[in-house]
Amino acid sequence: MTVQPRKSRQVHLARHPRGTPQAQDFSIVEATLPPAAPNEALVRNRWFRISPSVRLMASADAQHIKGIPFPPLMPGDTLADAAVGEVIEAPADGSLRRGDLVLHRYGWRDYALVPADSYLRLDDTPLDPAAWLGHGWTAYAALTRGLQIHAGDTVLVTSGAGAIGSMAGQIARRLGAGRVIGSTGSHDKAAWMQAELGYDAVLIRGSTPIAEQLAAAAPDGIDVCVDMVGGEQLQAAVAAAREGARFVLLGALTAELAAERATMIAPVELDSFRLIVKGVSLRGYSADSDPGAFAEWLQRLTEWSRDGGMVLPRSTFVGLDSAPQALHEACAGRLKGVVLVELP
Ligand SMILES: NC(=O)c1ccc[n+]([C@@H]2O[C@H](COP(=O)([O-])OP(=O)(O)OC[C@H]3O[C@@H](n4cnc5c(N)ncnc54)[C@H](OP(=O)(O)O)[C@@H]3O)[C@@H](O)[C@H]2O)c1
Structure with a gap:
């Protein structure tokens, strides 16, 4: 029988940042996960992306900005961004198996409950997180x-x-x-x-x-x-x-x-x-506006990588606790390529 982890460590916004986000603007909180609903997968995240746009999302003004393309963050909210994780418990409909990798948008935490309409099952090739989470x-x-x-x-x-x-x-x-x-x-x-x-x-x-x-x-x-x-x-x-x-x-x-x-x-x-x-x-x-470009890109990437010379630059931080620092450095312009947090 599967023992479901009931706890998820998550990064919360502690206060709206002033200027470049600092580690003290965030807190790491242990939350109790409810049992997975029939259409949800319980996922253990292995990597998630850090995007500089979090700075705007987390700003005190964000809730007043018309047309902001992502939900404004308030103190106490859990941050979110693209993530790749491993399915620990699959929904009953049989489309996923335990151990499958999925791409979803509940990063900034170690375990996530992911609704069926918001994940994409990934082949395990290429097993390079920068191919999936990069831009x-x-x-x-x-x-x-x-x-x-x-x-x-x-x-x-x-x-x-x-x-x-x-x-x-x-x-x-x-x-x-x-x-x-x-x-x-x-x-x-x-x-x-x-x-x-x-x-x-x-x-x-x-x-x-x-x-x-x-x-x-x-x-x-x-x-x-x-x-x-x-x-x-x-x-x-x-x-x-x-x-x-x-x-x-x-x-x-x-x-x-x-x-x-x-x-x-x-x-x-x-x-x-x-x-x-x-x-x-x-x-x-x-x-x-062109979601179909994602699959086409992965195919082109495979072809171009075969010829050699194509690199997928990334700056990788290890562990959930490093995520606020990763955001700070990304916004300060110290990093290269996509910024990833790996959860070993
Ligand atoms: N339209 C879309 O489909 C789409 C999708 C995703 C993101 N975006 C947007 O596209 C932009 C780039 O996204 P990204 O994730 O690739 O970000 P990014 O280029 O990785 O942004 C971080 C970099 O911005 C540079 N930077 C820092 N301060 C700056 C300043 N004051 N002026 C100019 N550059 C500064 C720094 O690089 P250097 O030190 O090298 O200058 C820093 O490393 C963002 O505005 C993002 O919101 C658009």
Whole structure:
């Protein structure tokens, strides 16, 4: 007979963070789980993702932000994000077996009760959590559905070392891009991006004006921009846009990770004549609108990994207690690729 663990260790929001989230803004709480309902699986999480967007979700203002794409967090709430876990107790309908791996959205805890309509059963290949929990699929969806890459395009990926960006540069290259340029916050990361991710050039925010750096890195301008940052970087990208350039806007980290306060308001001054004269298209895009891209991405990843050269960058922390620190470091810009917490 299965002995069901009744306790789940979970990370709660203790108070709304001021500025970059600190470990003291969170508490680790032991909660008693009720018995699984007939349509629920009891899952032991093995990895979960840490996303910088938690900072906005956890902010005191979040509940007043219209159109916020995720539920605002209040003190006492359990945090949540994508997770991969092992089924300990399967629902009675027989679609899952004990030991199966599932992808679901109840991370930030060791054990979770997961309703049948909110998990995806995973094959055990590839057994790499960064393939499932990383944002390769988001980057792939943006570069295949949000816009089309043409052979030889010069591509700019802002926040090019981040969860989405570290994959977008590599995928753009595989889809035919010529020159691939990224942006980041430090010289160390820039060197890593060129050595490991294959960027041809990297712009560094907070040093000289981005427009000048971009002009040096792409003297003939850019054809494609995958923008995660907004602000000065988007402005510089528009100023460098070539005839028929295509932009896919995925995030605005300049507002989401602004030093003083996370916000969803990201105004930027753009040269509208340049957009008109050059026939530039700017598209806001959410990968959630193309869920079918996930399975297609896993297939492409398998093919591309066989050829070699495709890397799945991640920063891994071990143990539930490390999760608040992982969030702190992710928001402070100290990490590379997707940020994962492993629960051994
Ligand atoms: N549209 C979609 O489908 C979709 C899906 C998921 C997420 N998103 C959004 O896309 C964006 C990127 O998500 P992600 O998970 O890949 O995040 P990410 O790029 O991994 O974000 C963390 C990185 O942001 C950079 N950063 C920190 N402070 C910054 C600032 N003030 N200005 C600019 N960059 C700063 C740092 O990198 P460096 O030190 O390297 O600069 C940091 O490591 C977010 O806005 C997220 O909400 C969109």
